[in-house]
Amino acid sequence: MIAMLANAFLIALREIRRNLARAFLTVLGIIIGVSAVITMVTMGDGTTEAVKKQISDLGSNLLMLRPGVGFGPRSSSAGVPKFSETDVEAIANQISGIAAVAPVRSVSMSTIYRQEARSSQVTGTSIDYFDINKWIIEEGRIFSDDEVQRGDAVAVIGDTVREELFGTEDPIGKKIRVGQASLQVIGLLKAKGQVGMGDQDDTIIVPLATMQRRLGGKSSARDISQISISAEDDADSDRLISEISLLMRQRRNLQSNQADDFNVFDTRQIAETLSSSTKMMTMLLGAVAGVSLLVGGIGIMNIMLVSVTERTREIGIRLAIGATAREVLWQFLVEALTLSCVGGLIGVGMGYLFCIVLAPLIQVDFVFNSEINLLAFGFSALVGIVFGFAPARRAARLDPIDALRHE
Amino acid sequence: MTEEKKEMRLIELKGLTKTYGQGAAEFEALRGIDLQIDQGEFLSIMGPSGSGKSTLMNLLGCLDQPTTGSYLYEGIAVEGLDAVQRSLLRRYAMGFIFQGFNLLARTSAIENVELPLLYRGIRRGERHELARNALHSVGLQGKEKNSPAELSGGQQQRVAIARAIVTNPSTLFADEPTGNLDSSTTLEIMELLTRLNAERGISVLMVTHEDEVAKYARRVIRVTDGLIETDTGVTRERAEVLT
Ligand SMILES: Nc1ncnc2c1ncn2[C@@H]1O[C@H](COP(=O)(O)OP(=O)(O)O)[C@@H](O)[C@H]1O
Ligand SMILES: [Mg+2]
Numbered sequence: 001m002i003a004m005l006a007n008a009f010l011i012a013l014r015e016i017r018r019n020l021a022r023a024f025l026t027v028l029g030i031i032i033g034v035s036a037v038i039t040m041v042t043m044g045d046g047t048t049e050a051v052k053k054q055i056s057d058l059g060s061n062l063l064m065l066r067p068g069v070g071f072g073p074r075s076s077s078a079g080v081p082k083f084s085e086t087d088v089e090a091i092a093n094q095i096s097g098i099a100a101v102a103p104v105r106s107v108s109m110s111t112i113y114r115q116e117a118r119s120s121q122v123t124g125t126s127i128d129y130f131d132i133n134k135w136i137i138e139e140g141r142i143f144s145d146d147e148v149q150r151g152d153a154v155a156v157i158g159d160t161v162r163e164e165l166f167g168t169e170d171p172i173g174k175k176i177r178v179g180q181a182s183l184q185v186i187g188l189l190k191a192k193g194q195v196g197m198g199d200q201d202d203t204i205i206v207p208l209a210t211m212q213r214r215l216g217g218k219s220s221a222r223d224i225s226q227i228s229i230s231a232e233d234d235a236d237s238d239r240l241i242s243e244i245s246l247l248m249r250q251r252r253n254l255q256s257n258q259a260d261d262f263n264v265f266d267t268r269q270i271a272e273t274l275s276s277s278t279k280m281m282t283m284l285l286g287a288v289a290g291v292s293l294l295v296g297g298i299g300i301m302n303i304m305l306v307s308v309t310e311r312t313r314e315i316g317i318r319l320a321i322g323a324t325a326r327e328v329l330w331q332f333l334v335e336a337l338t339l340s341c342v343g344g345l346i347g348v349g350m351g352y353l354f355c356i357v358l359a360p361l362i363q364v365d366f367v368f369n370s371e372i373n374l375l376a377f378g379f380s381a382l383v384g385i386v387f388g389f390a391p392a393r394r395a396a397r398l399d400p401i402d403a404l405r406h407e
Numbered sequence: 408m409t410e411e412k413k414e415m416r417l418i419e420l421k422g423l424t425k426t427y428g429q430g431a432a433e434f435e436a437l438r439g440i441d442l443q444i445d446q447g448e449f450l451s452i453m454g455p456s457g458s459g460k461s462t463l464m465n466l467l468g469c470l471d472q473p474t475t476g477s478y479l480y481e482g483i484a485v486e487g488l489d490a491v492q493r494s495l496l497r498r499y500a501m502g503f504i505f506q507g508f509n510l511l512a513r514t515s516a517i518e519n520v521e522l523p524l525l526y527r528g529i530r531r532g533e534r535h536e537l538a539r540n541a542l543h544s545v546g547l548q549g550k551e552k553n554s555p556a557e558l559s560g561g562q563q564q565r566v567a568i569a570r571a572i573v574t575n576p577s578t579l580f581a582d583e584p585t586g587n588l589d590s591s592t593t594l595e596i597m598e599l600l601t602r603l604n605a606e607r608g609i610s611v612l613m614v615t616h617e618d619e620v621a622k623y624a625r626r627v628i629r630v631t632d633g634l635i636e637t638d639t640g641v642t643r644e645r646a647e648v649l650t
Contacts (some may be wrong), residue, residue: 003528011525018513226614310512317509320470321523321570322498324491404509 008330015335026388027343030380033296036346037376039337039354040289044282046355046364051278054192054200055271061099062132062267063240065091065227065248066132071262080261085208087251091227095243097235099116100128103208104226107216111204112177115166120161122178122204123227124211130156132230135205140172140187143207151209155183158201159191181214237266286372293376297383304387308395309406315395316403325396327392329389336388340381347380348373416482417578417610418444418467423489424633425462425475436462438633440476444524446577448641449604450612451624459633460614461582468501468580469493481577502571503610506583508563510570516542518553520570523624527574541569545599560594563598572603579603581613585620597623 016023024351068077085103092101105124110117130142138159147154162171171185183206192200208214212223231240241264248262253284286319318328351373396401425437436459446448452460465471466478469485478485480496488496497503510519520538529537542551545565555563564584571579581600585593601623604611615621629637 007525007528014514014518018511018558193491221536314511315507317511318522318526319494320497320509321526322494322501322574323526324494327526380568393502399471404470 004327004330005235005334008327009332010303011331012335012338015331015406016338019307022303022307023339026300026384027346029296029299029303029348030340030384031296031350032299033293033380034344034376035350035354036292037286037289038298038348038351038373039358040285041282041369041372042351042355042367043358043362043364044278044285045103045369046359047070047362047365047369048275048278050283051274052271055267055274061231061233061235062227063231063237063244064263064265064267065229065263066246066263067225068263069259069315081252082222083227084222085224086088087248088224088227090247090251091229091244094247096233097233097240099230101230102126102129102132102133102228103224105208105211105224106130106226107211109204109294110217111161111165111177113134113174116165116167118161118164120178120202120204122206122211122215124206124208124215126208128230129205129228132228138188138190139170140185142187148207148209151207151213153181153183153210153214154186154206155210156189156205157185158189158203158205160199160201161204162188178206181210183210183214188212223290231266241266291374293379296380299389300380300383305393308391311391312395312398312406314401315392316398316400316406319396319400319403328396331393332392333385333389337381338383339388340384343384344377344381348377351376415445416443417446417480418442419477419479420606421477422468423463423466423478424474425459425466425471426474430506436633437466437473440633440635441640442628442635444610444612445641447604447608447610448626449601449624450613451627452614452630453616453627454630454636455620456616457632460616460630462633463630464580464582464612464614468503469497472504477537495588498523499574502574502576502579504564504567504571504579506556506585506586508560508587510563510566510578512556513554515552515554516547516558516566516569517610519555519566522570522584523574532559536571537573541573542566544572544603545569547553558586559592561595564588564592564596567600568596568603572607575607576608576609578612583614583616585615585617590619592622593617 066077067080067082069080083103083312086103092098102125102356107122109122109375111120111122126148126298127143127145129135137156140156142156143152146152155176157171157176165171165176166174171188172406174185175182176185177183189201189203189205208224218271229240229244229380231237248264249260250263254261315328319325355366395406398406414428418441420440423437423440424435427434427436440463450648452463454460462471468475468478473486476486481500487492487495511522517535517538520541521534524534524537527557539551542548545568546570547565549564550558550562553562555566560568564587568579568584579600584600585596588596597620600611600613603609611624613620613624622626626641627639628635
């Protein structure tokens, strides 16, 4: 048995060498299918993973309060009052289960350091903002309570701002011009990375009072465009949402027949919306890849069927010189298996190569998905074996003379 | 005495028939063949086209199975063998040459000749040696690496002969071995077969419809409509072909 298999292997290898073009096309079909599936699905998984990571970076128990009528793309904040600092205090004092509350006022402003100028998102807020958004200080420090109270000319900058303005220079202690004011950089945030939703590191954070007094001027008491709230770990976010809603309705004097003119939502809702859409994308990519796997399979099938006549005659020759049907079948099986495995392995390798090249380009993480590897490999191996083997099985059943006579 | 005679006997056919097709399409290609062939014979099967020569040849070479009748090959009842046993009989006792050569395309002469040795599980070194010797004995030294496309018709048939004799079979079956060759090449091939028959004692059973070819045999049988019409018996000299 071993001897027979070794022999089948030897004969199959000769057969592959003899029909290099056919072998190459078969292997190519498998390579295309396998590498396409792996690339597509890995990229899709990477995107999902990136979105998940981004959401967890936001904080898992984060709630956001925004002015506006309606929810999602149709929401409108035009003409709707913003929030005041007393709103922030009311939430912090009157609702239980809240860990921290921070006002957020964001404006895009020009920033200059020596010759370097750019436009950055400037956020005026409180100390809690860093915690709520899981910002980590890479270098320097965040504001002190006094600096927040006084509205001192200090800023904490994100990594993108540092890179664009300072290059290799150490930013701590340097003065940058933001809008009309000159601010001292006291801290640098650890980079969160650039992900699908935009560059989170392109940010300058200043005390809210600094923004109100030195940067844009205080237009009204209601100048806070968002309130970020982090719940305590065991707090029920549905309860928090309804309590905050109720509080805000009271504070905004809404009658029972009036709809909310603000939105409260937690990151879980965002996460669910986003991850369901990336899952859709993965499935879509997978379907596209599945088609290429199928096309590869049809290619293999085609090549194998085209060579049936030649193969049948060849089987006739082998049978005539004394090969048994079993030996011929083993030879064909080994041949089909060898081609499929070689193609599959190269396909997996190429798939990873594509992933390694593509992942940084479309800025997703590289996630290994063993299931899809097995599936893609298994499918193309199956195609290769079935279509390499089926004609051989039929031919080997013939009398040698019928196989030789095959037109 | 009888013992010795039995050992000399290569083939014994009794009432062999072959029917192709079924029902209305049924056609009896062989209608009862009785034939004895001794070891070492050089037999030529002649007859008009469609008379059943190839059918008979295929039955003798175990490439096909008779409908009725009995067939003893070296004392073995062939009709009782299954497909695997017939394969093994072909592998160990028979060599085949076809009109269309039937070499593997894109495969060197030496690898074509090695093919039957592969199924015998002979080791690489010995395989090469035997194949090279076989190619030498058909006069193809120096052509080992040529593929069939790089050889003339006569040379291809020599490769086929080398492949048929490399396993040292007791019988060589040749169905119109010169049917695709010109007359001077035909002579070379026939000289080669005659030499193999004389020097190695390989029995040669050959189908032909050409008198020029048949006269190399020492016995000629003539088949018409699925029956043996005449049989010259073994002559001392090469057969005098009857017209
Ligand atoms: N596979 C087959 N199926 C049906 N009829 C066949 C088959 N092979 C041969 N025949 C018929 O049997 C007869 C003898 O064929 P064959 O032995 O090839 O003749 P020859 O070799 O003497 O020319 C012919 O009439 C041919 O048509
Ligand atoms: Mg014929």
